[in-house]
Amino acid sequence: MSLSDNTAVNIGIGIAIFVGGNLTAFAISLLRKRGKNSRSREIEDLTDQIKELKKQIDELNKTLHDNLDGLRKDIAAIPSDRKSRGALSVWSFKTACSDDEDDNGPWQMSPVQESGANGIQKAISNEEKKRLFYGKIDELYAGPDEDKENAMRMLQDNEINYKDDWEFLWRLGRSHISIHEMRELVEEKKTHALASLRYTEGALKIYEPSADVHKWHAVALGTMTDYLPTKEKITNGFKLKDHILRALELSPSDATLHFMMGRWCYGVYMLSWVERKLAATLFATPPQSTVEDALKYFEKAEEINRGFYKANQLYIAKCHYEKSEYDRARAWLVSAQSLPIVNGDDEKSHQEVVALLAKV
Incomplete structure (x- = not known):
């Protein structure tokens, strides 16, 4: 039987992780959930569960080592020139899954595992950066x-x-x-x-x-x-x-997108007669929009994030101005005028606000 590289490594890492400190933590966690009156019986049951778990792990280890024997034979059959081109050794797999202890403890990472862990840590570090x-x-x-x-x-x-x-x-x-x-x-x-x-x-x-x-x-x-x-x-x-x-x-829920769609509708609404005629000759269905369409998007943007952009309130005022709703236009212009000027875009909008206020 042959075993793929990824399968062998995953089995090895899975065993190492579970049989380490996590088994003790698992036992403690179970005990904390049980009632005090039945503590002795619970401990006996838990002991039996741990024994059964160890038995399953031993069986899994045996299966893994049988698979590794098959893998060793597969690798032995590979020509030597191909082995030298980065084939992972059986030693790496065996070390990853071995339950033999050494000076550094029973679950020391193999070179394969250590390299993988370092790679993951580096990837996380790069992502954070x-x-x-x-x-x-x-x-x-x-x-x-x-x-x-x-x-x-x-x-x-x-x-x-x-x-x-x-x-x-x-x-x-x-x-x-x-x-x-x-x-x-x-x-x-x-x-x-x-x-x-x-x-x-x-x-x-x-x-x-x-x-x-x-x-x-x-x-x-x-x-x-x-x-x-x-x-x-x-x-x-x-x-x-x-x-x-x-x-x-x-x-x-992005207010900026609603503002942009409002600008598109307003721009189409404000197309000149020449531009509309040209659009009609170029396209079967030329772009169409109304000032009401534009106002709907501008108001939605304001509903999502009130006062987020001086230009949005300016364009609400422009829509009302186009509809001859001058009182509403003035109210929005006064509101826009009170918003802070943060950058060049705000400065341009502010100048338009002041100019339009003089007309209403």
């Missing part, structure tokens, strides 16, 4: 523009380490979007817009079912519209909507 890194990036992104610049530098410095990680890629795409909004020169802005699209596309190819990936890919598509002819701009509009809706499907 990555989580801390992403946490710091997200913290900086939520801050002022200077923090966003620092986040970009940190991401660029670590790109070689995480270039195949979808969580890294969408964050780098997000940073390029932030820098795009900060820059003034058209060519520099376009460079960051293209980079944001490239990185978010990369994240999407690696892992599709992520609301963050779809969200920031949609934003990247929107960022590119300033650099596209009208036909491609409208095409991108369809793609953008699909990604926002997919992100909402994955994360329906």
Whole structure:
């Protein structure tokens, strides 16, 4: 009988773990659950259970050693040149499962086990390091523009380490979007817009079912519209909507996504007559939306997270303004005006708030 490498190792590790200190802990745990009046009888029963358990372990050990004998024969039949190319030795399996004691105790890990444990520990350590890194990036992104610049530098410095990680890629795409909004020169802005699209596309190819990936890919598509002819701009509009809706499907309680969908609806509602005619010639079903559609999404975002974004309250006011509901528009503008200015986006929204207030 032959035995696969993984099966032998798993059996060995399973025996080692259970017969170690966990058996004693198991017994103590059982005793604590029993009543004091029947303690002696319970101990006798437990002793019998332990004896039976040891008997089963002995039988399992015997089965394992029989399997190892078969494995030894299989390995012996392998040509010597193939053995030298990393085949695990029977000694490794036997040591992993042996109940023989030595100076270091009865359950010393074999080289195979020790290597595996070190690998697991290293993987956990790397994952913790990555989580801390992403946490710091997200913290900086939520801050002022200077923090966003620092986040970009940190991401660029670590790109070689995480270039195949979808969580890294969408964050780098997000940073390029932030820098795009900060820059003034058209060519520099376009460079960051293209980079944001490239990185978010990369994240999407690696892992599709992520609301963050779809969200920031949609934003990247929107960022590119300033650099596209009208036909491609409208095409991108369809793609953008699909990604926002997919992100909402994955994360329906994300206020930012509702704001984005509201912006899409408002943008379609505000299309010029020329753009609407062009869309009608390009597509069988051109994009359509109403100011009520937009308002619904903006209000839902506010319901989820009141005051989370100055621009959301600004657009609620804009919707009411379009509906000639000026008192409601003014109330939302006053509310938006009172929200803090954290970054450049807030500054632009604040200026629009002040300008619109002068009209109502």
